[in-house]
Amino acid sequence: MRMLSSDIDGTLTGDRRATQRFRTFWEALNPLTRPLLVYNSGRLIDDIEALIEVTDLPVPDYMIGGVGTMIGGLAEEKRRAYGEVLGKPFDRDALMRVMQRIDGIRLQADEYQHQHKSSWHLHGAGDETIADIETRLAEAGLDAKLVYSSGRDLDVLPRAADKGAALVWLCRDLGIDPGEVVVAGDTGNDRDMFLLPDVRGIAVANALPELQRIVAGEPRHFQATRPHADGVVEGLRHWGLAA
Numbered sequence: 659m660r661m662l663s664s665d666i667d668g669t670l671t672g673d674r675r676a677t678q679r680f681r682t683f684w685e686a687l688n689p690l691t692r693p694l695l696v697y698n699s700g701r702l703i704d705d706i707e708a709l710i711e712v713t714d715l716p717v718p719d720y721m722i723g724g725v726g727t728m729i730g731g732l733a734e735e736k737r738r739a740y741g742e743v744l745g746k747p748f749d750r751d752a753l754m755r756v757m758q759r760i761d762g763i764r765l766q767a768d769e770y771q772h773q774h775k776s777s778w779h780l781h782g783a784g785d786e787t788i789a790d791i792e793t794r795l796a797e798a799g800l801d802a803k804l805v806y807s808s809g810r811d812l813d814v815l816p817r818a819a820d821k822g823a824a825l826v827w828l829c830r831d832l833g834i835d836p837g838e839v840v841v842a843g844d845t846g847n848d849r850d851m852f853l854l855p856d857v858r859g860i861a862v863a864n865a866l867p868e869l870q871r872i873v874a875g876e877p878r879h880f881q882a883t884r885p886h887a888d889g890v891v892e893g894l895r896h897w898g899l900a901a
């Protein structure tokens with residue numbers, strides 16, 4: 659294992675003591691040989707950094723933020739290269755026109771938005787509703803991908819971005835094979851990491867059915883019996899990592 663790509667909220671956080679136990683476990687690993695630690699979150703990079711300050715989360719080697727739309731820890735030139743992969747920023751007006759017509763939808767606060775991520779709240783949407791929104795966006799000329807999670811969060815992202823695609827880009831850049839990566843998560847926006855060929859996964863015990871559906875019956879994914887960060891440690895041990 660050369661890399662752990664883990665979601666934060668509900669996975670590494672959610673139980674303060676468990677986060678501390680994760681940190682203790684992580685810091686007991688030999689820093690010269692332990693895997694790279696990558697946080698892969700729906701939060702924007704500055705939001706992840708602020709969270710690290712006020713929690714016991716260990717400092718990561720890299721951060722993937724905004725559901726795969728930003729990568730932190732890279733040199734400026736590489737950051738720009740990743741921005742180019744994402745393409746032009748959304749045509750905000752066209753996007754707003756489509757989204758504001760969706761019943762029951764609400765724009766998330768400004769601090770959760772950026773040029774390649776438009777995030778909304780829409781409670782209890784089914785697959786059909788999501789597919790319908792995607793069609794409407796396409797009809798308006800917007801080449802967007804939707805990621806729906808927690809039965810509430812709807813992220814509109816560039817076609818080339820999600821947590822999995824960003825992880826693949828980072829691994830290529832670092833010369834790490836997906837077979838050397840373990841991913842961890844709890845909700846639907848983590849699915850694209852688990853769906854990558856060859857990666858191994860850890861679904862924490864509190865994972866929602868939207869993620870569990872993908873993990874069930876897949877020997878390359880481990881269903882932890884413990885919730886939150888304790889489940890991540892359990893999974894890392896399962897995959898052979900020991901302090």
Ligand code: GLC
Nearest residue numbers: 700701725770777811813847
């Ligand atoms: C985080 C982000 C939010 C996003 C959600 C799901 O909570 O702050 O904007 O919708 O993750 O990806």
